[in-house]
Amino acid sequence: xxxxLSAIALVAGLLSVSAPLSAHHSWPVSYTKLVTxxxxxxxxxxxNPHPMFSLDVQGADxxxxxWSVGGPALTQMERNGWSATTLKVGDTITGIGYQFGxxxxxxxxxxxxxxDG
Numbered sequence: 001x002x003x004x005l006s007a008i009a010l011v012a013g014l015l016s017v018s019a020p021l022s023a024h025h026s027w028p029v030s031y032t033k034l035v036t037x038x039x040x041x042x043x044x045x046x047x048n049p050h051p052m053f054s055l056d057v058q059g060a061d062x063x064x065x066x067w068s069v070g071g072p073a074l075t076q077m078e079r080n081g082w083s084a085t086t087l088k089v090g091d092t093i094t095g096i097g098y099q100f101g102x103x104x105x106x107x108x109x110x111x112x113x114x115x116d117g
Contacts, residue, residue, distance in 0.1 A: 029101055036095070038093070039095075055068070069109050071112075072109070097111070
């Protein structure tokens with residue numbers, strides 16, 4: 001009986017951990033097309049699990065739209081030569097990625113083009 005209760009507790013523990021992990025790794029994006037946004041960096045958040053960059057993007061009608069773009073894991077960004085100081089507030093970048101499926105102005109980055117190309 002003691003072993004059976006331990007096994008049930010172990011399974012329950014594993015299930016409670018796996019749900020948040022799968023939720024975290026499921027970006028709610030639409031993979032139907034890539035979105036390109038070019039704008040001015042207004043904030044850089046270099047934190048786990050993903051760095052996030054805020055951009056002011058000029059819309060077609062001239063108004064400023066607020067966009068957020070999220071990169072892959074910090075370790076992956078660092079392996080590719082990025083650091084917390086690669087982007088600075090005021091820099092202009094072009095972010096290419098997949099937008100959230102519900103229309104929020106948030107994209108999961110696939111590529112970034114810096115101002116110097």
